[in-house]
Amino acid sequence: MEWIERLNNAVNYIEENIKETIDLEEVSKITCCSTYHFQRMFAYIADIPLSEYIRRRRMSLAAVDLQNGNEKVIDISLKYGYDSPTAFNRAFKNIHGIAPSQARKEGMKLKAFPPISFKITVKGDSGMNYRIEKKEAFRIIGISEPLEVEIEKNFKIVPLMWGQAARSGTISKLASMMEGMPMGLLGVSSCNKLEHWKYYIAVTSSQPIENDLEEYIVPASTWAIFSGEGSNQSIQELEKRIITEWLPTSGYEYGNAPDIEVYLNADPEHAQYEIWIPVIKKMN
Numbered sequence: 001m002e003w004i005e006r007l008n009n010a011v012n013y014i015e016e017n018i019k020e021t022i023d024l025e026e027v028s029k030i031t032c033c034s035t036y037h038f039q040r041m042f043a044y045i046a047d048i049p050l051s052e053y054i055r056r057r058r059m060s061l062a063a064v065d066l067q068n069g070n071e072k073v074i075d076i077s078l079k080y081g082y083d084s085p086t087a088f089n090r091a092f093k094n095i096h097g098i099a100p101s102q103a104r105k106e107g108m109k110l111k112a113f114p115p116i117s118f119k120i121t122v123k124g125d126s127g128m129n130y131r132i133e134k135k136e137a138f139r140i141i142g143i144s145e146p147l148e149v150e151i152e153k154n155f156k157i158v159p160l161m162w163g164q165a166a167r168s169g170t171i172s173k174l175a176s177m178m179e180g181m182p183m184g185l186l187g188v189s190s191c192n193k194l195e196h197w198k199y200y201i202a203v204t205s206s207q208p209i210e211n212d213l214e215e216y217i218v219p220a221s222t223w224a225i226f227s228g229e230g231s232n233q234s235i236q237e238l239e240k241r242i243i244t245e246w247l248p249t250s251g252y253e254y255g256n257a258p259d260i261e262v263y264l265n266a267d268p269e270h271a272q273y274e275i276w277i278p279v280i281k282k283m284n
Contacts (some may be wrong), residue, residue, distance in 0.1 A: 036191030060195040142202025187261035252279035
């Protein structure tokens with residue numbers, strides 16, 4: 001599986017540069033997908049966010065340095081990218097449960113986090129309903145918020161955004177402007193360029209935009225479209241299954257377009273929805 005090999009190559013790059021600033025654009029080149037998609041794949045497959053994995057690896061290596069050498073704590077903190085000793089102390093204690101100065105003492109318990117290696121075992125114990133569609137570029141209108149590079153932070157940003165949009169009447173307003181396909185309320189993660197990551201709550205529409213709305217053109221793409229129903233938690237579970245079960249054996253890999261959630265009804269606990277994943281056919 002080529003893309004699993006690329007994920008492992010990306011992990012090797014991270015390991016080789018663990019004492020430096022990790023260049024996510026370089027990771028993107030290695031994996032042949034956006035940094036956003038790489039971080040999602042990493043988190044779903046490894047069950048840990050990329051930023052936390054990097055933090056654990058650095059603190060694991062820092063513990064070895066503290067036990068085996070005579071380097072000052074401040075020098076070790078700088079080695080692993082912490083300009084502030086306070087920040088280093090906090091990160092070290094979060095991982096090991098003790099302060100860096102205590103790690104030098106004989107008999108202290110520390111945690112070791114070895115480098116990760118990806119190997120997919122496809123379960124396939126329950127079916128997924130999907131279809132493949134090619135679609136020309138289409139226009140959406142709605143509201144947006146910037147997304148964080150550390151994607152786990154977006155798990156707080158996005159729900160707050162939906163709640164505010166519902167309370168302000170924006171969702172009802174957008175629903176009245178809906179026309180064209182995909183027909184539904186859309187959650188669009190536009191993350192092709194690192195400096196322009198945005199999340200849109202929007203609808204497909206050709207209507208003029210008003211002062212408090214903006215437009216975005218979703219590029220032409222081939223989409224793998226999965227249907228499901230249930231709570232917001234079930235959406236995340238389906239997304240994980242797409243990455244860990246469907247994608248490895250599908251003959252496709254991630255394309256260069258946003259991820260889209262299409263909400264077909266307004267019931268948050270019994271939602272009917274579709275997940276649109278941009279895909280390209282793997283080269284033989």
